[in-house]
Amino acid sequence: MFFKRTKKQPQSDHVTVTLNQVKQAIRQFEEDMPALINRTALILDDKRIDLSRLKRYLGGVPDQNFYMSRETYEVFEEEDKLVPYYLDMVQSAVDNYISDTGQLPLVEDAWLPEVHYRLLATESYLKETPPFPLYITEEEMMLTHRAAHFE
Template sequence: MIFKRSKKNTNSDQVRVTLPQVKQAVKQFEADMPTPINRTVLIMADKSIDLARLKRYLGGVPQQKFYMSRETFEIFAEEDKLVPYYLDLVQSAVDNYINDTGKLPLIEDAWLPEVHYRLLSTESYLKETPPFPLYITDEEMMLTHRPEHFE
C-alpha cells in the first residue's frame, strides 16, 4: 500500500515571520530561479504572496499573509494589504497617461510629486481613487506611498 503525503500545511509547518524576512525570502527565491522567472510568479490574484513557495527560505509557511505590488515589487504586511492594489491600479494609469500625453499627472504646486487622481479620473485613466496619496519617484517614474521617500 502506498501512502501519499498530504500537501496541506499542518500547524507544525507554520512559522511566524517578519516583513524583512519575507522580503529577503522573495529576493532569494528570485535569485534562485532561472533568468526569465521573477518574483511576480509569487503573486496570487488577491495580491497576496504564495508563501508556500517560500517555505524553504522561511523554515515553514507563515501564519500571517503578506502582499506584493506587481508593478513596484514592494511587499506589505496584512494591515497594508490595500497599498499594493492601489499602487498597481494607479501605476498603470500613470504609465498610460505618460505614454499618451508625454506629461506627468501631478498636482500643480504640490510640495511633493503627488499623483493628480482627479486628472487621471477625468481623462478616464483611473476608475477608482485611492484613499491615500501616491507619489511619482525619479526611479523609472515608479510610484510610492511613502512621502519620506523624498527626504
Template sequence: MIFKRAKKNTIPEPITVTLPQIKQAVRQFEEDMPASVNRTVLIMEDKSIDLSRLKRYLGGVPQQKFYMSRETYEIFEEADKLVPYYLDLVQSAVDHYISDTGKLPLIEDAWLPEVHYRLLHSERYLTETPPFPLYITQEEMMLTHRAEHFE
C-alpha cells in the first residue's frame, strides 16, 4: 500500500498591490457578479474591503487594507481610512437635509461648495463633525473631499 504525504497547510504569502489595482479588481468583481449584486457587498463594517473576495482578480490577498465609501464607491488606502466613514455619514445627512428643505447645506460666500457642518449639526442631521471639509459636486449632489475636483 502506498501512502501519499499529506500536504502541509501553508499560508499563502500576502501580496502588495496598488490603489489602481484594487480599483480594477473591484470593477471586475462587480462586472462578474449578477446585476443584483454591486460592489458594496465587499464593504465590511469598518468600511474596509473584504480583500479575500478579490483574490482571484489580484492573484492573492494583499497585505495592505483598503476602504470604500458605501455612498460614493470611492476607494481609499489605509492612510485615508477615515474619509469613507465621514463621506457616508455626511452624504446621508446632506441627502436628508435636501429632501426635507429643498436646499443645499452650503457655507455661504465660500469659494467652493463646502458642506455647512454647523447647520447640519444644529438641525440634527449630523451627529459628528468631520476633521476636514467636504464639498458637494454637481454630479448627483455627491460629496467629495477633494478641493481639486473643482479646478
C-alpha cells in the first residue's frame, strides 16, 4: 500500500482585522508594557504601526496597514494614511506657535476652530500645507481632522 506524501503547508500567520481590533490591541500592548514604554513605540517612521509587535493580541499579523499619529494617538486605516502625517506636523507647529505667541492660530470668522495654515507658514512654523482642514479641540489643544467632533 502506498501512502501519498503531502507537503505540510506552512500555516499563514496573516489575519484580517478591523480598526477597532487594532485599537484594542494597542491599548492592551500599552497596559502590558512597563510604564516607560507607551504606544508610540509601535509607530514606524512612515507612521505605520508595527503590527508584528501586536501579533499576540490579534492572533497573527494583519494583512493590511494601519497608521497612528504620534501626537494624538489616533489610529487610521490605509485610505487615511496621510492624516497622521499631517496631524503630527501641524500639531507641532500649533504647539510652537502657542508657546511663542500665547495665541491660537485660527482662521478668523470660521464657524469651527480651523487651523490657519497660511499664518503658520508665513511665520515659518509650517513648511507644508495639508490638503484638508484641521481643527483645534478644547481637549488640551489637540488637533482633529473631523468637523463632526464639534457637533
